[in-house]
Amino acid sequence: MIPETAMFGIPQWLWTIAVIIVKIAIVLGGVMLHVAYATYFERKVIGRMQNRLGPMVVGPYGILQPIADGIKSFFKEDIIPTNADKPIFFMAPILGLMAALSSLAVVPFFNGFVVANINIGLLFLFAMSSLAVYGVILGGWSSNSKYSFLGALRASAQVISYEVPLGLSLVGVMLMAGSLNITDIVNAQSRYPGGMYITAQWLGFFVFVVSAIAETNRSPFDLPEAETELIAGFFTEYSGMRFALFFMAEYTGMIIMCSIAVLCFLGGWTLPPFVLKLMPFLGAVPGVVWFAMKLYVCIFFYYWIRATLPRYRYDQLMSIGWKVLIPLALVNIVITSLIKMLVHPTGTP
Amino acid sequence: MINQAFFFYFSAVIVATSLLAITRKNVMHGVLYMLLLFFHIAGLYLFLNAEFISAVQVIVYAGAIMVLFLFVIMLLNLRDDIRKKQFIATWPMGLLVSSGILMVILMAMLTIKTGAHGVWGIAQLERVTQTVAIGTVMYTQYLFPFEVASLVLLVAIIGAIVLAKKRIK
Structure with a gap:
């Protein structure tokens, strides 16, 4: 490698690495803040929906609650079960959080701001979301407890089943955009007349939303941690900071699923062309604001579902995945490819 | 480097x-x-x-x-x-067989001659991205073997279902 002096006498490659590190720091900081306040937001929203106030004690309207929770779990005793497989027990929550956080590398938050703009962005996201299950399985197995173990078994079967419709539901988007690069997908959407792929891919969006909820083990598909049957499922034996790491992984996973929904179906940081034509002054608002607003709507939707729907039974969960969602996703792929073949017989638009 | x-x-x-x-x-x-x-x-x-x-x-x-x-x-x-x-008492046998295979591979590697390069060089791949290249080749040039492979997988899936199915009387 030839060191070229670029700015301030710093070699080019060092400059590149520095920019990447700063980007990673910004993304991690921003997302971790969102994770902390997603818990607060959830408790507030569900509280209101159930006619309660939610956290009100720490700070005005309980606004400092997540910080208090963080400090508390950091200083709590870390209890390890006697017969636990210690290395795996220590590793499991970190593995889960690592998989969730590395997905953030390919998520573009606004035009040009992405840590790694790679051509297989969407595939990378699939890969990382399929790795998130290792934290759950290994945590459940190594705890040497029946509740954890059953939670882990349920989680692994559920995540494997729902990965299939999750991947298939996005194939329609890939076909329409003709790319796996997420930035390209968003740009293709802004060229598309409707401005958002949800208009044409509503079936894919439906399948995606349902399987994303199952993939992140959220209610009504939170069978791996069903309190009434399994205490807390796979993290029954965890305490203190490791317990908090599992929570962070779950909420980061949720934010990533919402980001994929926003980027692939809701137009990412762009606005539909007809809206911009109607109200051109909206174009002056930075893209990250639109991205964040769409993201908050999606996260709110998660909470709304949690407060509304009861938990599914395990066999119902499996039959929804295999008998409803996968056929629907396949139908969506066939229809999308047929229409694309008729509209663009030569290939990529 | x-x-x-x-x-x-x-x-x-x-x-x-x-x-x-x-x-x-x-x-x-x-x-x-x-x-x-x-x-x-x-x-x-x-x-x-x-x-x-x-x-x-x-x-x-x-x-x-x-x-x-x-x-x-x-x-x-x-x-x-x-x-x-x-776990396995017969591991020396396994070691023997696998080292035999290793020898064959090593001998093949020493005498290997690469054939003519296809159209998909690195420059071409960077232009159209690798996903497009694989898709194009797989669904045009190698469509038949690809479909045969998918049929084999389908047979395996149906076989597994038949084996696992409960007989309803």
């Missing part, structure tokens, strides 16, 4: 983890070493400009197949097996 350094790192870790995977008495640890192995193979693919294969390697092997492995292993009664002195 940096490519070579990474290649040596990846191949060293691949050899080390595959040895660890087959010598651990705790099957769970063996599987985890294998997971590490799959990641490093994906890394090797990435250095060969095969980003699509690399991602599929992680999704299919690390994300799906290894999870199924773990699923099966968790259902075994592991804690009794660990006390056994040795």
